[in-house]
């Protein structure tokens with residue numbers, strides 16, 4: 001299975017990138033073809049209709065779309081800013097809707113996650129990501145991967161530390177494998 005992990009933060013020391021990496025490790029151990037996406041490699045200007053009228057979608061958007069459409073599954077991990085998506089993630093999604101087609105959104109199976117410093121585990125942002133991706137007719141898994149209290153959530157070697165988080169992440173991976181295999185059957 002081809003799976004990409006996309007975190008909506010490029011901050012050095014990002015806890016959401018940490019979560020994406022922990023999940024990448026799990027998928028790799030299952031033998032999957034894993035791509036960890038760093039949005040620093042896909043810089044896009046803040047969406048502006050005048051820019052689009054002049055230049056179209058940036059090459060970085062087209063490159064990211066080309067990568068996403070090749071995937072069976074995508075885990076999108078969104079940091080929570082004021083109960084919502086980071087501007088980086090929202091801007092990336094908005095640009096991804098301004099390409100010639102939306103196969104890169106519609107074709108893969110999407111799963112959602114978030115990691116927060118506090119105990120609420122990104123419930124608000126995952127709800128919003130779910131709303132947006134469903135609105136775009138993406139195939140989104142219901143089970144979400146919310147990791148709260150990030151300080152205690154990872155082992156020194158970057159794995160999920162708590163049994164409850166391990167169980168939930170394994171269950172989300174199982175849901176992903178099942179949905180992808182059903183789609184490819």
Ligand SMILES: Cc1cc2nc3c(=O)[nH]c(=O)nc-3n(C[C@H](O)[C@H](O)[C@H](O)COP(=O)(O)O)c2cc1C
Pocket residue numbers: 009010011013014015016017079080081082083084115116117118120121122
């Ligand atoms: C503008 C802003 C708003 C934030 N709002 C929330 C919030 O609503 N809920 C929450 O749990 N954390 C909130 N935080 C804390 C972030 O979740 C925290 O900074 C986290 O480390 C960001 O993710 P990252 O480490 O992956 O970059 C906010 C942080 C910033 C900078």
